[in-house]
Amino acid sequence: MKKTKFIWKRKDLLGIQDLSADEIVHILDTAAAFKQVGERNIKKVPSLRGKTLINLFIEPSTRTRTSFELAAIRLSADIVNITATASSLVKGETLKDTALNLQALHADIIVIRHGAAGAPHFLSRIVKASIINAGDGAHEHPTQALLDAFTIREKKGTIAGLNVTILGDILYSRVARSNIWLLTKLGANVTLAGPSTLVPRVFEQLGCRVTHDMEEAIRDADVINLLRIQHERQRKTMFPSIGEYTAMFGLNKERFARTKPDALIMHPGPINRGVEIDSDVADCGRSVILEQVTNGLAVRMAVLYLCAGGQPV
Amino acid sequence: MKPLLIQHGRVLDPANNGDEVRDLLIADGKIATGPAPGDADVLDAKGKHVVPGLIDLHVHLREPGRADKESITSGTLCAARGGFTSVVCMPNTSPPADNAGTIAYIKQRAAETGCVNVFPAGAITKELKGEELAPIGSLKRAGVVAITDDGNCVQNNDLMRRAVEYAKMFDLPVMDHCQDYHLAAEGMMNEGYWSVALGLRGWPAAAEDIIVARNILIAEMADWWVHCQHLSSARSVALVREAKKRGVKITAEACPHHFTLTEESCKTYDANFKMNPPLRTERDRAALLEGLADGTIDCIASDHAPHCNYEKEVEFDVAPFGIIGLETELALSLALVHKKVLTLRQLIEKFTVNPAKLLRLNKGTLSAGADADVTVIDLDREWTYDVTQSPSKSRNSPFHGWELKGKPVATIVAGKIVWQL
Numbered sequence: 045m046k047k048t049k050f051i052w053k054r055k056d057l058l059g060i061q062d063l064s065a066d067e068i069v070h071i072l073d074t075a076a077a078f079k080q081v082g083e084r085n086i087k088k089v090p091s092l093r094g095k096t097l098i099n100l101f102i103e104p105s106t107r108t109r110t111s112f113e114l115a116a117i118r119l120s121a122d123i124v125n126i127t128a129t130a131s132s133l134v135k136g137e138t139l140k141d142t143a144l145n146l147q148a149l150h151a152d153i154i155v156i157r158h159g160a161a162g163a164p165h166f167l168s169r170i171v172k173a174s175i176i177n178a179g180d181g182a183h184e185h186p187t188q189a190l191l192d193a194f195t196i197r198e199k200k201g202t203i204a205g206l207n208v209t210i211l212g213d214i215l216y217s218r219v220a221r222s223n224i225w226l227l228t229k230l231g232a233n234v235t236l237a238g239p240s241t242l243v244p245r246v247f248e249q250l251g252c253r254v255t256h257d258m259e260e261a262i263r264d265a266d267v268i269n270l271l272r273i274q275h276e277r278q279r280k281t282m283f284p285s286i287g288e289y290t291a292m293f294g295l296n297k298e299r300f301a302r303t304k305p306d307a308l309i310m311h312p313g314p315i316n317r318g319v320e321i322d323s324d325v326a327d328c329g330r331s332v333i334l335e336q337v338t339n340g341l342a343v344r345m346a347v348l349y350l351c352a353g354g355q356p357v
Numbered sequence: 358m359k360p361l362l363i364q365h366g367r368v369l370d371p372a373n374n375g376d377e378v379r380d381l382l383i384a385d386g387k388i389a390t391g392p393a394p395g396d397a398d399v400l401d402a403k404g405k406h407v408v409p410g411l412i413d414l415h416v417h418l419r420e421p422g423r424a425d426k427e428s429i430t431s432g433t434l435c436a437a438r439g440g441f442t443s444v445v446c447m448p449n450t451s452p453p454a455d456n457a458g459t460i461a462y463i464k465q466r467a468a469e470t471g472c473v474n475v476f477p478a479g480a481i482t483k484e485l486k487g488e489e490l491a492p493i494g495s496l497k498r499a500g501v502v503a504i505t506d507d508g509n510c511v512q513n514n515d516l517m518r519r520a521v522e523y524a525k526m527f528d529l530p531v532m533d534h535c536q537d538y539h540l541a542a543e544g545m546m547n548e549g550y551w552s553v554a555l556g557l558r559g560w561p562a563a564a565e566d567i568i569v570a571r572n573i574l575i576a577e578m579a580d581w582w583v584h585c586q587h588l589s590s591a592r593s594v595a596l597v598r599e600a601k602k603r604g605v606k607i608t609a610e611a612c613p614h615h616f617t618l619t620e621e622s623c624k625t626y627d628a629n630f631k632m633n634p635p636l637r638t639e640r641d642r643a644a645l646l647e648g649l650a651d652g653t654i655d656c657i658a659s660d661h662a663p664h665c666n667y668e669k670e671v672e673f674d675v676a677p678f679g680i681i682g683l684e685t686e687l688a689l690s691l692a693l694v695h696k697k698v699l700t701l702r703q704l705i706e707k708f709t710v711n712p713a714k715l716l717r718l719n720k721g722t723l724s725a726g727a728d729a730d731v732t733v734i735d736l737d738r739e740w741t742y743d744v745t746q747s748p749s750k751s752r753n754s755p756f757h758g759w760e761l762k763g764k765p766v767a768t769i770v771a772g773k774i775v776w777q778l
Contacts, residue, residue, distance in 0.1 A: 061554070138667060138670070138671055139671060139672060140667075140670050140671065158672065159674075160672035160673060160674035160675060161555055161556035161557050161626070161673065161674065162555065162556075162557075162626030162672065162673045162674075163672045165625065165626045166626055166671075166672060166673075180556070181556050181557075181674065182556035182557075182558075183555060183556025183557075184556065215553075218556060221553075221554070221556060244553075246549060246550060246553050247553060249550045249553070250550075250553065250554065
C-alpha cells in the first residue's frame with residue numbers, strides 16, 4: 045500500500061462532486077491494496093468485524109448489490125440485504141421511517157440504491173450510520189466512477205491528460221455524471237457524445253466537450269466508455285428508435301477500427317450486445333469490461349473500509 | 358364595537374395619493390372622518406406606516422378536504438400575522454371548488470372561523486381536469502371573485518378561449534397557472550446547470566412562457582382579462598410587458614420565493630425548495646425585479662401552499678410542490694423597498710389597489726366610507742422567522758431562521774384588530 049499522510053475524514057460517500065482530487069486518489073490507492081487481498085488464497089480480512097452493513101436497494105440491481113455484498117463479506121462485516129419488493133416500502137412507509145428503523149437496529153453502514161436523486165443525502169441527514177451512495181436516480185454512482193478510474197489508472201498508468209469519451213445516454217446517466225466529476229478533477233479531457241437530445245449542450249458547463257459526431261468522439265480517445273440506453277428513465281420523445289441509435293452511435297466494427305490502437309473499451313454494464321456495442325468488440329482484447337467488475341470489488345472494499353473507519357489492513 | 362383611532366401613523370393610501378402623518382378614525386367597521394368620539398379605543402402608530410389592509414390573491418387554505426395541512430382558521434391566522442386582511446383561496450380543494458355548493462361552504466366556514474376576509478376563486482373546468490367548463494355563472498352567483506384551475510393548467514387552447522369569453526359575460530377575471538404539461542413533463546426543478554448537476558428532471562422556463570404567450574393571444578382575442586399567476590421566468594415577464602404596451606388585458610403576479618431565491622437552493626435536495634413553478638436562475642430573478650419595478654407585474658402573492666411534514670420530508674422527486682408564505686411575504690417584499698428596487702408606495706399598490714382593481718373588490722383604499730381593513734407596519738423592525746411558532750398547521754417554509762426586516766404590527770379587519778404584535 046502506497047503510504048500517504050492523507051487522513052480520510054468522511055463517514056459518507058454521497059457523490060464524487062464533493063470530493064477533492066486528493067480524496068479520490070486516496071480511495072484508489074486504498075483500493076489497490078485491497079485488490080491484492082482479492083488475489084490471495086484467503087480473501088478475507090477482519091477490518092469491519094462486528095460492523096453491520098445494510099444494503100438498502102430501492103431499485104433493482106444485481107451487479108452493484110452483489111459487489112457491495114461481497115466487499116462487505118471480505119471485510120468480515122455482517123450484512124443484510126433489503127430490496128424494494130421485500131421491504132415495507134411498498135406498503136407506503138416513508139424512506140425516513142425505514143431509515144429510522146435501520147438505525148434502531150444499530151446499522152453501522154447503509155449502502156443505498158434509489159431511483160430518486162438525492163435520496164442518500166436525505167438519508168445522511170436523518171441517521172448516524174455511514175451512507176454509501178450505490179446510485180441515486182440520474183444523479184451519481186460514485187463507486188462506479190471510482191472503479192472506472194481505478195481501471196483506467198491501472199491500464200494507462202495515469203488519468204491526467206487522457207482523452208476520455210463517454211458515449212450514449214448522458215442526460216439520464218448517474219454513471220456519466222460521477223465520471224465527469226471524477227475525470228475532470230483528475231485532469232482528463234472528457235468528451236461526451238450521443239444524440240443531441242440525450243447529450244445537451246448544458247453539459248459543457250460541467251467542464252466537458254460535447255459532440256454529436258461519432259467520428260470526432262472516438263478518433264482521439266484513449267478511453268471509450270459506453271453507456272447503456274436507459275429505457276426505464278426515458279421519455280419516448282428522446283430519439284426515434286433503438287435501431288436508429290445503433291446506426292448513428294453504436295460502436296460497431298468499422299468505427300472500432302478507426303479508434304486509436306490502444307484505446308480502452310469500457311462499459312458499466314449490463315451491456316446490450318448489438319445495440320450500443322458490437323458483440324465482438326465487447327469481447328475483444330481492448331475491452332476491460334470484466335476487469336471493471338473485478339476492480340469494483342476492491343474499490344467498494346476501500347470505500348466501506350474508509351467510511352466505516354475500519355482497522356488497517 | 359367601539360370606534361378605533363389610529364394615532365400619529367404615516368398614512369399611506371396610494372388609491373387617494375395620500376402619504377402624510379395623521380390620525381385615522383374607524384367607526385362601525387368603516388373608515389370615518391371628523392373628530393374622534395371620546396370613547397374611541399386608541400392605537401398608537403407613531404413611527405409606523407398605516408396602509409390599506411393587504412390583499413393576497415393567491416393562497417391555498419386546504420379547506421374543505423385537507424384540514425391536516427391547513428384550515429380556514431389556521432390559514433387566516435397566518436394571513437393576519439402576515440398583515441393580510443383579505444386572501445383569495447384557490448379552488449384545488451377536495452372536493453374542488455367547481456360548484457356553487459362548495460363555494461357556499463367555503464364562504465360559510467370563512468364567516469364562522471376565519472379572522473380575515475376570504476374570497477374564494479372558482480374552478481375554470483370541472484374537477485380542474487381541463488376537459489369541460491365548470492358552471493362559471495353559478496360560481497359567480499355563489500360569490501367567486503375569479504376563476505382558475507390553479508395547480509393545474511388548461512391545456513386545451515380552445516377550451517381556455519371559451520372560458521375567457523364566457524367569464525367576460527360575468528365580469529370575472531380568469532387566472533392561470535401557466536404550465537405546458539408536455540414541456541414541463543415530470544420536471545422537479547428549473548432545467549439548466551443545476552438540474553443537470555443534481556440529476557433532477559428539468560422544468561424549462563419555456564413551459565411557462567409558451568402558456569403566457571397563449572394567454573396573451575387569448576386575452577387579445579376575447580378582449581378580456583387574463584391574470585398570469587406566479588411568473589417565474591424572464592421571458593414571461595418580457596411577453597407580458599410587450600402585451601401590456603399593446604393594451605392587451607393581461608395582468609401578472611410574482612411570489613417572494615421566486616424573486617428572493619434561485620435554483621441553486623435545490624442543491625441540498627431539501628424539498629422546502631421544491632415549488633411549482635420552480636425557482637429559476639439569477640437572470641430570471643433579476644427580470645422579476647425589473648417587472649415589479651416597471652409595473653409589468655401588478656401584484657405580489659404568496660402562493661401559500663401548506664403540506665404536512667411527513668409529505669415534505671421525503672425524496673425530492675416524491676415531495677409535493679409548494680411552501681407556506683403568508684407570514685414572510687411582507688418582509689421579503691419590503692426587502693425590495695430597503696434595497697430601493699421599489700418605492701414603498703409601489704409595493705403597497707401591489708398588495709392593495711392593484712389586486713382590488715383586478716378582482717373588483719371594494720377594498721385596498723382608506724377612502725372615507727370604505728371597509729376598515731387596515732395594516733400597520735413597522736418598516737424597520739428586525740425579526741427572525743421561526744416556523745415552529747407559526748399558526749399554520751404546516752411547517753414547509755424555506756425561510757425558517759431567516760433574519761428579516763419589516764413586520765406588520767397590527768392587522769385590522771372591518772374595524773376590529775384581529776392580530777397585534
